[in-house]
Amino acid sequence: MKKLKIADGVYMLTMNVEDILFEGIWKLENGVTLNSYIVQGEKTAIIDGVIGWNGVPETLYKNFKEIGIDPQDVDYLIVNHMEPDHSGWISNFRKIKDDFTVICTDKAAKMVTSFYGEDKIRIVKEGDTLDLGKGKVLSFHPVPNVHWPDTMYTYESNTKTLFSCDMFGAFGMMGDHSFDDEMTPAEIDFFENEGIRYYSNVMATFTSSVKKAIEKAKTLEINTIAPGHGPVYRKNPQKIIDDYSRYTQYAEGAGKNEVTILWGSMYGMTAKALDCAEKVLQREGIKYNKLHMPLVSESEMVATVFKAAGIIIAAPTYEYKLFPPVAAALNEIGRKRINSKTAFRFGSYGWSGGAEKELKEILERNRMNWDFIESVEFEGAPKEEDLVKVEAGVLELIKKMREKVVE
Numbered sequence: 001m002k003k004l005k006i007a008d009g010v011y012m013l014t015m016n017v018e019d020i021l022f023e024g025i026w027k028l029e030n031g032v033t034l035n036s037y038i039v040q041g042e043k044t045a046i047i048d049g050v051i052g053w054n055g056v057p058e059t060l061y062k063n064f065k066e067i068g069i070d071p072q073d074v075d076y077l078i079v080n081h082m083e084p085d086h087s088g089w090i091s092n093f094r095k096i097k098d099d100f101t102v103i104c105t106d107k108a109a110k111m112v113t114s115f116y117g118e119d120k121i122r123i124v125k126e127g128d129t130l131d132l133g134k135g136k137v138l139s140f141h142p143v144p145n146v147h148w149p150d151t152m153y154t155y156e157s158n159t160k161t162l163f164s165c166d167m168f169g170a171f172g173m174m175g176d177h178s179f180d181d182e183m184t185p186a187e188i189d190f191f192e193n194e195g196i197r198y199y200s201n202v203m204a205t206f207t208s209s210v211k212k213a214i215e216k217a218k219t220l221e222i223n224t225i226a227p228g229h230g231p232v233y234r235k236n237p238q239k240i241i242d243d244y245s246r247y248t249q250y251a252e253g254a255g256k257n258e259v260t261i262l263w264g265s266m267y268g269m270t271a272k273a274l275d276c277a278e279k280v281l282q283r284e285g286i287k288y289n290k291l292h293m294p295l296v297s298e299s300e301m302v303a304t305v306f307k308a309a310g311i312i313i314a315a316p317t318y319e320y321k322l323f324p325p326v327a328a329a330l331n332e333i334g335r336k337r338i339n340s341k342t343a344f345r346f347g348s349y350g351w352s353g354g355a356e357k358e359l360k361e362i363l364e365r366n367r368m369n370w371d372f373i374e375s376v377e378f379e380g381a382p383k384e385e386d387l388v389k390v391e392a393g394v395l396e397l398i399k400k401m402r403e404k405v406v407e
């Protein structure tokens with residue numbers, strides 16, 4: 001765990017976590033950080049705690065001491081969001097101290113009690129404040145559904161710091177640099193990619209709420225954004241606000257000027273048509289990402305579909321339905337409410353069709369509202385006339401997706 005000073009009396013404690021399935025689902029190739037913050041006036045508050053895994057709370061206490069704070073001096077636990085990656089340590093803390101107050105929204109309070117048995121809770125509403133002394137005043141601003149209904153921002157008015165918890169967060173472990181002004185161009189790119197992965201995996205379902213949270217952030221005068229995951233933005237907090245605005249657009253059908261190909265092939269027939277599609281993309285100078293299902297992790301698949309303006313689905317019929325790994329991927333994309341993408345599908349069938357029927361069912365069930373170019377289906381191997389249609393479909397996709405490009 002690293003200890004960093006954000007301002008006088010404001011500290012960040014951050015730890016890298018790897019080899020976990022985030023939320024028990026998401027395989028994170030590049031890990032994630034868990035960030036906590038201490039604000040110290042005459043009273044001391046911790047904002048966004050840590051996970052409750054063996055040894056983690058104890059490491060937190062050790063770090064408190066190294067910045068000159070006795071854990072016994074902590075008066076307030078500000079629970080911006082109850083998900084246990086931020087709150088899991090509370091039961092452990094209760095064992096070493098019995099007089100602290102949890103501060104959270106009414107929705108979080110219910111869960112703080114049901115998860116940890118805590119009942120010394122102060123429930124806060126929009127604009128409520130907590131004066132810690134020595135000029136440090138916290139105010140509270142609910143931003144429901146970013147990412148649970150309980151979530152709020154905490155804002156410190158003296159330093160103009162927004163403690164945003166999951167909002168404005170990113171996956172990815174931090175090396176030596178934790179602040180935006182320290183980052184190299186490669187680190188900035190890394191955290192943008194990890195931000196897209198994080199948004200698509202964790203936040204995309206709640207895009208309408210994210211938009212409201214962006215608007216609420218704009219009502220505050222912000223010098224620093226200090227999220228619960230990923231870097232702290234103190235040089236240019238507007239960058240992460242703008243990035244998040246762009247991500248909301250990706251969830252609603254926009255994307256980078258690239259095509260993501262979600263593909264599977266049983267015996268290479270659909271793959272032959274995919275070869276043709278790739279040649280067209282190469283010839284036209286379009287960047288593309290190939291996701292061979294089911295070999296790609298769920299996290300990578302969701303992120304790579306999310307960020308592209310154009311989607312190609314290359315998948316055959318399998319037992320009267322769509323090739324199952326591709327069907328499962330599209331279902332997950334639908335659950336994440338990644339809507340209104342521009343797409344084109346082609347694929348082979350043998351003794352029966354059926355892929356198209358299931359594709360339509362998935363789109364309708366999830367109300368995805370994707371804009372599909374007419375699909376190309378072929379019996380067995382693609383013939384010359386099928387490849388001509390595939391080429392035409394790819395060209396039409398390239399043309400249509402241009403309207404959706406937001407970089």
Ligand code: FEO
Pocket residue numbers: 081083085086146147148165166228229
């Ligand atoms: Fe970082 Fe929704 O928890």
